[in-house]
Amino acid sequence: MQVVYERFAAGEEIPVAKHLKNRKLSKYFNRETAAFIIACDKLLQSPVSIASDTPFYYSMGTVEYEDYGLPAITEASRDSHGHFSATAFATQGMVSVSPLTQFKILYNMPLCFASIEHGLNGDNAVLYSSVQALLQQALCAPGDGPVLLGAGKVHTGGLVECGVALVSRSEVENSPYRQASEEAIHWFRELAL
Amino acid sequence: MNRVVITGVGAVCPIGTGWEEIQTGISNGMHGTAELSIFDTAEFPTRLAAEARSQGQVVMGPRGEDRKVRFLNTALAQLSKQCDLKRHRPADKILSLGTGIDHFDLPGHVDDPSTDPLRWRNYNKHSHRIAEQHAFELGIAGGTSVNVAACVASTQAMGQAYRMIRQGLATQAITGGYDSMLSHLHYMGFFKLGALSSWTGKPSEACRPFSRDRQGIVLGEGAAVFSLERSELADPTTIFAEVAGYGCSMDAYLVTDPEPSAKHLAQAALHALAEAGLSPRDIDCVHLHGTGTFKNDLAETAAMQLVFGDRASQIPVFSLKGQIGHLIGACGAVEMLGVLYSLQHNEVPVTVNSIVPDPDVNLLVARDRPIRLPIRNILKLNAAFGGQNTAFVIRKYSPDQTL
Numbered sequence: 001m002q003v004v005y006e007r008f009a010a011g012e013e014i015p016v017a018k019h020l021k022n023r024k025l026s027k028y029f030n031r032e033t034a035a036f037i038i039a040c041d042k043l044l045q046s047p048v049s050i051a052s053d054t055p056f057y058y059s060m061g062t063v064e065y066e067d068y069g070l071p072a073i074t075e076a077s078r079d080s081h082g083h084f085s086a087t088a089f090a091t092q093g094m095v096s097v098s099p100l101t102q103f104k105i106l107y108n109m110p111l112c113f114a115s116i117e118h119g120l121n122g123d124n125a126v127l128y129s130s131v132q133a134l135l136q137q138a139l140c141a142p143g144d145g146p147v148l149l150g151a152g153k154v155h156t157g158g159l160v161e162c163g164v165a166l167v168s169r170s171e172v173e174n175s176p177y178r179q180a181s182e183e184a185i186h187w188f189r190e191l192a193l
Numbered sequence: 194m195n196r197v198v199i200t201g202v203g204a205v206c207p208i209g210t211g212w213e214e215i216q217t218g219i220s221n222g223m224h225g226t227a228e229l230s231i232f233d234t235a236e237f238p239t240r241l242a243a244e245a246r247s248q249g250q251v252v253m254g255p256r257g258e259d260r261k262v263r264f265l266n267t268a269l270a271q272l273s274k275q276c277d278l279k280r281h282r283p284a285d286k287i288l289s290l291g292t293g294i295d296h297f298d299l300p301g302h303v304d305d306p307s308t309d310p311l312r313w314r315n316y317n318k319h320s321h322r323i324a325e326q327h328a329f330e331l332g333i334a335g336g337t338s339v340n341v342a343a344c345v346a347s348t349q350a351m352g353q354a355y356r357m358i359r360q361g362l363a364t365q366a367i368t369g370g371y372d373s374m375l376s377h378l379h380y381m382g383f384f385k386l387g388a389l390s391s392w393t394g395k396p397s398e399a400c401r402p403f404s405r406d407r408q409g410i411v412l413g414e415g416a417a418v419f420s421l422e423r424s425e426l427a428d429p430t431t432i433f434a435e436v437a438g439y440g441c442s443m444d445a446y447l448v449t450d451p452e453p454s455a456k457h458l459a460q461a462a463l464h465a466l467a468e469a470g471l472s473p474r475d476i477d478c479v480h481l482h483g484t485g486t487f488k489n490d491l492a493e494t495a496a497m498q499l500v501f502g503d504r505a506s507q508i509p510v511f512s513l514k515g516q517i518g519h520l521i522g523a524c525g526a527v528e529m530l531g532v533l534y535s536l537q538h539n540e541v542p543v544t545v546n547s548i549v550p551d552p553d554v555n556l557l558v559a560r561d562r563p564i565r566l567p568i569r570n571i572l573k574l575n576a577a578f579g580g581q582n583t584a585f586v587i588r589k590y591s592p593d594q595t596l
Contacts, residue, residue, distance in 0.1 A: 028448070056443070060341070062319055063295050070302075070313055073378070077303050084303035086233040089377055099385040103448065107294055107341040112579035115445040121457050123441045124581055125349045126342040128292075128321040133338035136287075140356035142464070156311070 003165040004043040005192035006035050010158040014038065021117060030067060030104035032060070032152040033113055035162040040114045040150070043164050050166065053122035054148055055141035058111040059134045059184035060127070061153030068105055072096045110152055110162075120148070131180035131187040138172045147172070151184035163188025197358045198590055199433040199533070201420035203271030205252065205264045206527045207243035207413050207517045211271055214248070218516065219534050222545050224397035225517045226411045231260075231375060232300075239389050241399045242375055243413035243518030259296035259318040261523075264416035265371035269327060272367065276420045276431070281365040283334035288327065289354040290339055290418070291346030291370035292320045293522035299377045320522075327367075335363050341522065344482070345441075346370060348525030348575045348583040351419070352439040358423050366421040369529075372522035373414035383412060388578075390485065398546050400519070402483035402512035403490055403558045405551040410484050413518030417526040424590070434536050435590040437471070437570070440464030444580030451492035451576055458492065459499035461584040462572060466500075469570070469586040473501050476508065476586075477568040478541045480532050482575045483512020484519055485546075490554045493574065497556060500572075506555045509564045511535070515545035525575040525583065532571050532587050539568050 008014050008031070016034040017023045019041040026034065036058075044050065077093035079085035103109055108126040115124070123142050127133050138147045147169070152162035163185060172178075177187050204211065207225025208218030218225070228234070229242040230251055245252045245264055254263055272278075278286075295317050302316040321339040328337040336357075340350040347370025354366035374380060383389055390409035392399035400411040421436065440461035446452035466473060481493045497505040513531040520527050535541055541564040548560065557564075573585040588594075 062321070063317060064314070066313060066317075071310075073299070074303050077299065084300035086377070087236040089299065090234075090236040090238070090381070094381045094385065097385070099387070102382050102386045105294060105382065106343060106579065108343045108577065108579045108581065109448065111342075112443070112445075112448050112581070115443045115580070116448070119445055121443050121445050121460070124342075124443050125340055125353065125441075126346075126581075128319075128339045128341045129337070132336055136336050136338065136357065136362070137353060139362065140353060140360055 001165055001167050001171050002043060003163065003188065003191045004039045005163040005188050006039045007161045008035055025113065027100055028103040029113065031158060031160045032154050032162065033110045035160045036110040036150060036152050037114055037117060039162050039164045040118060043166060044118050051145060052119050054120060054146065055123040056111060056115060056120050056148040057125045057127065057134060057137040058150040059129050060107055061183040061185055064156045065154040065158055068101045069097045111150065129184065131177045131182055131184050134184045135172050135175060135178050138167065144169060151188055153183060153185040161185050161189065163192065165191065194359050195361060196424035197355050197421050197436045198424045198427050199419050199436065200422045200427050200431040201272050201276035202433065203268035203275065204415065204417040204527060204530055205245050205267050206415035207246055210247035210267065215530055216534055219531060219542050222543050223516060224545060225413065226399050227396045229375065232377065239384060239391065241390055241392065241396050241411045243411055244375060245415045257298035257301040260373035260375065260414060261292060261296065261371045261416065262323045264373065264414065265323055268416040268418045272418050272420060278331055283332045285335055285364040286333045287335040287354060287357055287363045287366045288324060288333045288337045289350045289366055289368045290324050291350035291522050291526065292339060292341060293346065293372040293374060295320050296376060297378050331367065333367065342577055342581050343579055344521055344524055344577040345575050345581045345583045346522040348585065349441060351526060352441060352583060354421050355436045355439050358421055364423045364426055367418060368421055369416065369418035370523035370526035371416035372520055374412045374521055375414050380412060400485040400515050401546040401548065402485045402515050402544055403547045403551065403554050403556060405549040407485045407487060407490065409486055411518035413520045415520055415527050416523055417530055432590045433533050435588050436585065437588045438465035438469030438586035440584040442582045444582065446580055448579045450488050453492060453495065455492045455496035455499060458496040458574065458576060458582040461582045462496065462500045462574060465584040465586045471570055471586060475570050476572045477566060477570055478509040478511065478535060479572045479574065480511050480528060483514050483544065485514060489576065490551065494554045494556055496574065507557055509541035510556045510558055511541050512544050515547060529573065532573050535568050535571055536587065536589055540565050
């Protein structure tokens, strides 16, 4: 099993651009996607070579952090009494947010951008689930080759953890974590110890 | 490998609540899209939506609620009445559901006088929590999985449920999807992406799959859940259909657009066909993703040509989205009701609002009247913003058939 686990402190810049073939893509990334792109690049750079149809499954953690501009939307969506106004929201609240923000909200973006970066076209899934669910996904993957498993989590304040692993079917079958109900990132944290 | 059958259905969507009402809605070509009514959209740049209905009335709830939770609860209650969920051992049962992003109650958050910068978390409802709660209440101990792969979340969830039973890791799965993007932030977020229909005619005609005058998607909401069982353990009188094959792929092209050649969507379809032990000539009709967008229509047409060759324009195709809009994290599961309808009635329904033929979308769409034919095998395709694709082969169940 090959594993990469990355962790960036709250407020720490995540230097993703140098890990991208197309650096302009970084404008679409939230902290979770940026960190995951770095982890994937470190795992999949030469000499590791994997087939383009390698199954690839990703699991996110419970949302604890927002960076899509909620404070600005909130302030701009009040009426003169300080209460929510649908008119203020529509005419001022959402105007304050870039359309690019939407890419930071969608949960499948870490897996999709990593797949684009590494040309991965195989079976895939994006989960909001436990270690158990992620490993079950791998157990059922088509074919008999290795599987890519990933996970990410942005904690309150912006600390981000992510991990990616290239695992064999037997490693999944024999994993002591097959029934683990913790968030998927827990497995990578343990593997990295 | 085990055979997998569908033995129960529960659903809520813009054309009705419950399998019987939804069948009637499909049959009658009911329009589920209208102007959004569950919150004030007077100043919104667009107001089109497909709200969930029961007996013709929009399902209403308290201000700020996470509507997708209500829909899942309703659909699971229907399923529980229909199926004996205690026939299988807890460790042999799984819950595998697809859904969308967390609900956020923006009005509640704005009106909260607290100055705590983390108060937003009180108004953020995590999409996966309700699934975990239901798994506990239903005595499911074999695993709980919540898929959030955007527009293929529910079909990926169903695919995983099918695989778990097929490979002997479970004997029953409760699976499907639930979603509602009809809240302030999510609705306007989709508008800012430029994805929503700009149709200015009748709201009921806003979603126009395969029609040359298509204008974009209309957001819908609802839930559909199914009981999947290992065929030899199922009560034969409860079997709706067999899940015979599943395929999944990734375009790895652009997150915003489908890969134009559609080779990976076709690859998913061919994988599902191979798993079902079928060839493309065995497929009687195709239920497409059919979002009512230019790029989706062209990509699906290309996929049809790659899979079916010269037959691509002769196989009837269908999209339910003209009636129910795009349910995002629940779309494929709810559209599976259309698949069951076709199998039960030997009919490819009219794709509502597909009025103007597009020479670049050379597909056989039922426009004026349903197409009636013997239907044994159906291919169901879905694709996601981001580039993920899924394909199912669903067939009439026959105990003598072998894989």
